[in-house]
Amino acid sequence: MVTGYGPLQRVLRVWLPVGFFMLVALLPFYWMAIASLKPNSELYNPNISSLIVYHPTLKHYVDLLTQTGFLRWTWNTMLVSVISTAISLVLGSMLAYPLARMRFAGASLMAMAVAAVYLVPQPLLFLPLADIINRLHLGNTLTSVILTYPTMLVPFCAWLLLGYFKTVPKDLEEAARIDGASRLQTMRRIFLPLCTPGFISAGIFAFTLSQNEFLYALIFLTKSSVRTVPVGVISELIRGDVFYWGQLMAGALLGSIPVAIIYSFFVEHYVAGLTSGAVKG
Amino acid sequence: MTIRTEPLAGLAQRAPRGWSLSTWLDRESVFSWLMMSLPILFLAGFVGYPFFYGILLSLENRPVAQPGTFIGLKNFITDFHDPIFWQVAINTFVYTGAATLLKMVGGLGLALAMNQNFRMKNLVRAFLLLPFIVPTVLSTVAWMWMLDPAFSVVNRLLIELGVPPPGPSWLGNPILAMCSIIVINTWRGLPFYGITLLAGLQTVPPELYEAATIDGASGWQRFRFVTLPLLKPIIMIVTLFSVIFTFADFQLVYVLTHGGPQNATQLFATYAFDIGMSAGQLGLGASVALAMLPALGILIVAMTLYMRRA
Numbered sequence: 038m039v040t041g042y043g044p045l046q047r048v049l050r051v052w053l054p055v056g057f058f059m060l061v062a063l064l065p066f067y068w069m070a071i072a073s074l075k076p077n078s079e080l081y082n083p084n085i086s087s088l089i090v091y092h093p094t095l096k097h098y099v100d101l102l103t104q105t106g107f108l109r110w111t112w113n114t115m116l117v118s119v120i121s122t123a124i125s126l127v128l129g130s131m132l133a134y135p136l137a138r139m140r141f142a143g144a145s146l147m148a149m150a151v152a153a154v155y156l157v158p159q160p161l162l163f164l165p166l167a168d169i170i171n172r173l174h175l176g177n178t179l180t181s182v183i184l185t186y187p188t189m190l191v192p193f194c195a196w197l198l199l200g201y202f203k204t205v206p207k208d209l210e211e212a213a214r215i216d217g218a219s220r221l222q223t224m225r226r227i228f229l230p231l232c233t234p235g236f237i238s239a240g241i242f243a244f245t246l247s248q249n250e251f252l253y254a255l256i257f258l259t260k261s262s263v264r265t266v267p268v269g270v271i272s273e274l275i276r277g278d279v280f281y282w283g284q285l286m287a288g289a290l291l292g293s294i295p296v297a298i299i300y301s302f303f304v305e306h307y308v309a310g311l312t313s314g315a316v317k318g
Numbered sequence: 319m320t321i322r323t324e325p326l327a328g329l330a331q332r333a334p335r336g337w338s339l340s341t342w343l344d345r346e347s348v349f350s351w352l353m354m355s356l357p358i359l360f361l362a363g364f365v366g367y368p369f370f371y372g373i374l375l376s377l378e379n380r381p382v383a384q385p386g387t388f389i390g391l392k393n394f395i396t397d398f399h400d401p402i403f404w405q406v407a408i409n410t411f412v413y414t415g416a417a418t419l420l421k422m423v424g425g426l427g428l429a430l431a432m433n434q435n436f437r438m439k440n441l442v443r444a445f446l447l448l449p450f451i452v453p454t455v456l457s458t459v460a461w462m463w464m465l466d467p468a469f470s471v472v473n474r475l476l477i478e479l480g481v482p483p484p485g486p487s488w489l490g491n492p493i494l495a496m497c498s499i500i501v502i503n504t505w506r507g508l509p510f511y512g513i514t515l516l517a518g519l520q521t522v523p524p525e526l527y528e529a530a531t532i533d534g535a536s537g538w539q540r541f542r543f544v545t546l547p548l549l550k551p552i553i554m555i556v557t558l559f560s561v562i563f564t565f566a567d568f569q570l571v572y573v574l575t576h577g578g579p580q581n582a583t584q585l586f587a588t589y590a591f592d593i594g595m596s597a598g599q600l601g602l603g604a605s606v607a608l609a610m611l612p613a614l615g616i617l618i619v620a621m622t623l624y625m626r627r628a
Contacts, residue, residue: 041331054431055442062446062509068471069460080469087471130359135350142347147354149622154365156618158566160587161611164370164604165595171383188364191357220342220349249453251569252587254594267455282463289456300451304444307451310575311513 066290073097080283095128097283098291106261107288115295117179117265118247121186124206124308125235125243128187129194132160134224136195137202148199155192159252162188167256181257182265187246191244194239201235202228237312242305248296266292353549375436376605382598403606406589410610413585414502414564420504421560422553425511430541432512433519443513448508456574461502465489465574492582495575499583503570511556518552519545559620565617566610586610 072080072092079085129140136148137142164183173273205228213227214220254265261273272290276280300307342348375481376393378386399401432443464471465488473485488498522545559565568587571577577584577592584592586606594603 051431051434051436054427055436058428058431058446058512059442062449065457065460065464066448066452068464069457072460072463083469087474101465128360131353132357133553134509135353139346139350141350141381144350153618153624154361156562156621157365157369158563158587158610158614160568160590161564161607161614162368162372164590164600165368165375167595168375168600169371170366184464187360187365191361192365194360195357215591220344220346221535245451249455251455251572252591267453267569276524280466282466282469285459286463288458292456293452294514296449296451296453300447301444304440304447307447308443308513308517309512311447311517 045187069286069290073283073290075283077283082220093104097287101287101291104268105273105284105288106264107266109262110264110266111292111295113179114265114292115116117182117186118244120183120188121247122240122243124183125187125190125194126240126286128191129198130229130232130236130237132191132195133198133202134228137199138207138228151192151195151199155189155196159189163252163256168254170257174278176257177260179258179263182250182254185253185257186250188215189250190243190246194243197239197242198232200237201238205231232305237303238306241307244299245296284293284314372604373606376608378601379485380599380601380604382600386601389601393602395606396602396607397609402584402589403609405581406584406586406606407609409496409581409583410565410585411492412496413503413567413583414561416500417503417507417564418557418561420500421511422509422557424504424508425515425556426553428508428512429515429519432516444618447509447513449506453575454506454569457506458502458570461498462489462574469538479578489575490579492579495579495583499571499574500575503564503567507560507564511560514556515549517554518549522548554624555621558617558624561619562614562617565614 039224067089071090074090074095074097076092076094076096077092084093090155132147132151136151148262170176170181170185175184209227209231210223213223218227247269250265251267251271252266255272258264258268261269268290270285270292274285274288343352375386377388377390379389379392380386382387428446432439432446433550436442463469467484467487467490470485470488472488473481473483476485477483486494489495526544526548530544535543566587567585567592571583571585571588572591575583577588586609590603591602592606593599593606597603
């Protein structure tokens with residue numbers, strides 16, 4: 038907004054604050070990374086600097102991959118995230134399209150209901166849901182989380198897509214209608230293909246939220262073979278008072294990588310979605 | 319809602335007389351409700367039903383895996399006489415208030431710092447958002463290591479700076495534990511605040527600043543009377559989102575402190591979990607969770623009305 042500082046002023050006004058925020062944001066990841074590479078003798082030695090690795094080792098990673106169910110948890114997490122994201126995008130657009138385009142009695146009430154449902158936080162629902170999942174005999178199945186993650190993702194996707202759909206011009210749809218296409222054809226063949234960026238934004242968020250989900254997975258999945266990464270890491274690498282720090286750090290780092298990769302590919306879509314005013318923080 | 323006024327003249331002329339399935343299906347209301355029926359059924363079954371079932375549970379004495387008996391408001395009366403419940407309420411308000419305030423001030427700072435021209439801005443923005451996208455549980459594990467009583471990296475640095483060993487017990491002291499969860503929640507949520515506000519800042523027309531400068535406004539005055547009023551709607555939305563989800567936070571506290579020491583960091587969600595899942599008293603746990611509803615309800619209604627207006 039203002040240009041033409043001298044070099045010193047520039048350092049003070051730009052790089053000092055930006056550098057400070059970068060440092061605060063990234064330092065925990067740095068510590069996570071170096072702790073995962075340290076042999077136990079260094080990890081638990083109070084006499085050497087904690088900021089440097091002297092003898093880096095991949096032992097914690099090897100142990101994590103061979104002695105725990107980490108690969109299984111990763112597979113479970115990916116499977117659950119992908120399926121619940123897909124379900125949520127489909128159901129979300131089925132809600133968002135009529136709300137964005139059609140005139141019918143109750144439309145604004147429905148839009149408000151979607152927003153309200155989106156704002157209902159998980160802790161309000163987890164106890165009754167635990168009982169319902171129990172009665173459906175879905176405990177310890179991935180189905181339990183595939184069914185419950187969309188409870189938060191569908192209203193979210195609907196809300197984000199609703200905002201996106203409204204920005205798409207109506208001309209093409211109107212032309213299709215005049216050419217005799219039914220509403221369903223217009224939506225599927227003409228409208229939805231125009232909305233790929235909106236779907237990418239909503240999809241990345243839904244995927245990130247599924248990877249982040251913890252409460253439902255913690256309650257519904259108690260067997261190691263069906264656990265997701267966050268639950269597996271917390272419940273199996275911490276046993277009582279024993280913390281397997283090296284493996285914990287390796288697990289935390291590896292578990293963050295899928296999200297980080299997807300995020301790095303679509304960061305612009307992510308920011309666009311973030312600033313559309315539909316994301317909780 | 320957008321209102322469509324232009325009539326589809328061509329279509330109306332070609333519409334056949336009388337009733338046919340395809341024209342009926344093409345009516346806006348019929349098409350809309352049919353299209354929405356599946357997601358509505360899903361949400362009614364997995365959000366609506368659990369919500370009301372939760373209210374029913376809160377009125378029952380319901381040990382896990384046993385049929386419940388209706389006991390009216392007894393669970394709520396138990397909560398009312400439970401000193402921990404009131405501590406939980408205070409904790410939740412302190413946690414939400416402090417974390418939201420820090421995120422708001424810090425986020426505004428971040429947005430102002432980022433709203434300048436410098437190289438690699440997009441890359442910096444991508445890195446700044448990392449705390450927000452990495453799964454909370456996993457980044458909290460890193461913080462747990464940094465604050466560990468025996469091997470705390472933070473304490474080692476403090477000791478090198480002259481603090482007497484072993485240094486503060488971040489998760490063992492009630493007040494420090496509360497401060498720790500507030501700081502970590504802020505660390506995670508601040509980028510979200512900052513980047514959203516940055517997008518808002520970028521929509522402020524530069525002419526306004528120029529006009530203010532010509533009128534003799536100082537840097538602070540430009541911020542106070544130009545930037546802040548224009549950002550207000552975005553700040554409102556982000557804050558309400560943040561308040562709702564900080565108020566109902568679970569993951570961070572569950573992983574870092576389990577609500578301890580001596581319930582000093584216990585929040586509504588973790589306390590409801592302890593009672594409902596760990597102690598197996600589903601009814602009493604549901605009543606604790608529902609105790610969030612009055613405060614949350616006001617926020618949600620305010621937010622929904624605000625979003626509809628925006």
